[in-house]
Amino acid sequence: MRLVFFGASQRKKAFPLRLLLAVLLLLAFSREITTVARPVSRPGLPLSGKTIVIDPGHGGYDPGVVAHGVIEKDVVLAISLKLRGYLQGAGARVVMTRETDRDLLVLPAAGPKKRQDMRNRIIIINAAAPDLVVSVHANAISSTRWRGAQAFYRIDDGEARVLAEIIQEELARVLKNTDRQAKPGNFFVLNESSATGVLVETGFISNPDEARLLNDGRYQDRVAWAIYLGLLRYLGRTP
Numbered sequence: 001m002r003l004v005f006f007g008a009s010q011r012k013k014a015f016p017l018r019l020l021l022a023v024l025l026l027l028a029f030s031r032e033i034t035t036v037a038r039p040v041s042r043p044g045l046p047l048s049g050k051t052i053v054i055d056p057g058h059g060g061y062d063p064g065v066v067a068h069g070v071i072e073k074d075v076v077l078a079i080s081l082k083l084r085g086y087l088q089g090a091g092a093r094v095v096m097t098r099e100t101d102r103d104l105l106v107l108p109a110a111g112p113k114k115r116q117d118m119r120n121r122i123i124i125i126n127a128a129a130p131d132l133v134v135s136v137h138a139n140a141i142s143s144t145r146w147r148g149a150q151a152f153y154r155i156d157d158g159e160a161r162v163l164a165e166i167i168q169e170e171l172a173r174v175l176k177n178t179d180r181q182a183k184p185g186n187f188f189v190l191n192e193s194s195a196t197g198v199l200v201e202t203g204f205i206s207n208p209d210e211a212r213l214l215n216d217g218r219y220q221d222r223v224a225w226a227i228y229l230g231l232l233r234y235l236g237r238t239p
């Protein structure tokens, strides 16, 4: 009897303990999201009332592309933070999927890392209910020859195509070093996002010259400015 009673009592204790653990994990998760999703909205400016999510690719355990001493996760975060500054200056509410060198892993044991990281980005994006999403990356291929920034959109999203083409025009105009065209691309972040979005490959880290540029604060600023002008033009156009 005593043993049975003891066993039952242990089970009773185990249940709230598991519940407590689940609540703690949920709290940790929601805190991650609210920390990142800091809404700022300023009235009376060109982008007042607009919400834009910036998704700096990679971070934390995932460096992205690494070549010529340049690390994609650092470059795209620097560009994204500059872009946030321009957008907030124009009155937009900006939500970042990350603001520091971190990934979006909350539950280390729950499935493959990359998938979990990407799913959590989508949760942040869709929770923000944004007008637009910009995912910022840098490219690399085996040849060191290729270079140039390029905007990608989901193939069946006509609005995203318009946005990508406008951003591509601004990249060409501001950076003066690419004649690339906006292209459709099969990217998880674009496919799963509920809002119109583009993925900007800001240049090729595999090209030593472009890697050096992408690591330079002034060049990062110009890339951010070009993307900002594209977003501004897109949102300001009459339908």
Ligand SMILES: [Zn+2]
Pocket: 057, 058, 064, 065, 072, 137, 138
């Ligand atoms: Zn990337």
